[in-house]
Amino acid sequence: MLQEKLEQESRAAQRRWMQLVIGVAVSIAVIGLAYGGLVLLRPGDPADVTNAPRETPAETVTSAPQAAPEITVDDAANEAAREQFKTDLAAFQSDIEPAVTHADFARWDATAQRQILDGKATAIARFSEASYVAAVDDLAAARAAAEKALAARAQAFNDAFAAAEAAHDDDSYDAAALAIDRALNIRPDSAPAAALKLRIDALPALLAKIEDAAVARVENNLDAERAHLEAALAIDPNRDALAARLNEVRRLLREARFAGHIVAGLTDVDARRLASAQRNLDDARAIYPDRAEVDVLDEKIAGLELALLIERLTATARAAAQGDDWATAEQSYIQVRRLAPANRDITDGLALAQMINALHARAARHLAAPARLASEAVAADAGSVVDAVGPLRGDSPRLAAQADVLADLVAAYGVKVPVRIVSDGKTDITVRGVGIVGKITERTIELRPGQYTFEGIREGFQAVLVRVDIPPGQADMVLEIVPDERI
Known part of the structure; x- marks a missing residue:
């Protein structure tokens, strides 16, 4: 236009x-x-x-x-x-x-x-x-x-x-407020001036937090100082001096927390509080994982853990022994001996458990096959078991009961039973594994309870085999051995 x-x-x-x-x-x-x-x-x-x-x-x-x-x-x-x-x-x-x-x-x-x-x-x-x-x-x-x-x-x-800006940097609120108002009166649309005004408006609260932090520092209240410094930096993150002090306060707090965890952990070890000691170790390691104090506390906790494990296994072994469960006692003693091979009590406890369990096994074998007691050698072995149990009767009532039963069997099998043999006087009679009876018409011999085989041989006749089971306490046993089947 x-x-x-x-x-x-x-x-x-x-x-x-x-x-x-x-x-x-x-x-x-x-x-x-x-x-x-x-x-x-x-x-x-x-x-x-x-x-x-x-x-x-x-x-x-x-x-x-x-x-x-x-x-x-x-x-x-x-x-x-x-x-x-x-x-x-x-x-x-x-x-x-x-x-x-x-x-x-x-x-x-x-x-x-x-x-x-x-x-x-x-x-x-x-x-x-x-x-x-x-x-x-x-x-x-x-x-x-x-x-x-x-x-x-x-x-x-x-x-x-x-x-x-200069007044703000000098923490002079009144001068800064007057100057920024003049600037905004000239250029109300200035974004930098508006941003600076916000910072200046926040200056009183910032200065209050800085003062609070200074008071807390004088009082040596690091937690309060940290909180006030963090609040101040939230208002103005560009305060480099405050940021440096905050980093130092945080470092001091970390040092204090670390030392507290180490001391508490050592106290827990002395009081044998394993779980609490482990928590303090974990907390200390999370702060400074490479510090020597962490290694020291770790070793102390490992020693406490080993001692508690030894005590637990020993207690388990002793409780099993008290309950006459010597198999469990032996296994527990074996485990604890691996951890403490020089402990005399553990070594003696293991030896006792092994002895009792061995006698249990021997007595059980004899009781499972009592007929074998007919053998004098077997009976002698059973007798030695009974004799060995004697000093241990108070440690294992179950073993003592086994020994009593076994002793009765040994005694019963030790009483010979009279056996009357009747024949024709022409047959040679022998007891296999025992001896020769000879050609008789009648004869009484004594045999230990057990199983025997009698053999009768006559010329021109088929040999006769008679198997006999003689129980303990048997009386009036008569055997007739006469071959009657010609060859």
Whole structure:
């Protein structure tokens, strides 16, 4: 719209200029003609009269060619100024005018705003009057004034912002608040200024937390100091000194916690609290896994764990022995001896368990096959078992009961049973594994209880085999052995 208006005003100015030039030319011609008439009518000497007609045309002819070049030069200059103004005005409207017409600039310097805009309006008016050179000069003056005012405003903002930032860094809340308010009054839309204002507004709370942390430090209350420092850094994370102190406080707290776990763990070991000692070791290792104190506590706990295991297995073995469960007792003693091979009580306990269990096994074998007691050798072995159990009867009632049964069997199998043998006097009779009876018609022999085989042999007859089971306490046993089957 402005461009069209400028074009319209330019064309109108050109028409007015041409009209002015034509008017001036006509006026000059009329004046020349009038002047010539006056000369002709004025009496004088002939020479003047004669010269008059020659001068008038000469002046008329001479003036016309002189005016044409001047008009051409002015047209070119004006045309150049006209184009320059349009370019300058477009730049002014895009670069300068938005900042000058903004409400923030009006608050900053309303007088300068009016002067700048009035200067622009004057330049446009000059342009409308076809005073293009003057219009260019006026617009340039308005632009220079605007740039100067905008630069002053920017400098004032920068100064206020820098003052606010410096006051904030010095923890001077009042000065910082005043300075940031000045900066935001100049440029309310400044994001950095708005962010700085938030930090300044938080400064009282931040300073309070810093003071609380200082008090806690004096009181040597590391936990409270850590909490206050963390709260302060949550408000302003850029406080490097606070961050460094917080790291140191956290380190001191870790050291204290580590030392506490080590001391508590050693106390637990002395009190034989294995689970609690292990928890303290785990907590200490989580803080400083490579510290020598961790290795020391670990070794102490391992020793306690071994001692408790030995005690538990020993208690299990003794409880089993008290319950006459010597098989379980032996297994427990074997396990605990691997852990404490030099412990004399454990070694003696294992030896006793093994002896009792061995006697149990021997007695059980004899009781499972009592007929074997008919053998004197077997009976002698059974008797030795009974004799060996004697000193151990108080340690194992079950073994003592076995020994009593076995002793009765040994005694029963030790009483010989009379056996009367009847034959024909012609048959040779033997007792296999025992001896020869001979050719008899009747004879009584004594045999230990057990199983025997009698054999009768007579010439011309088939041999006779008689198997006999003689139980303990048997009486009046009679055997007839007579071969009756001829060969």
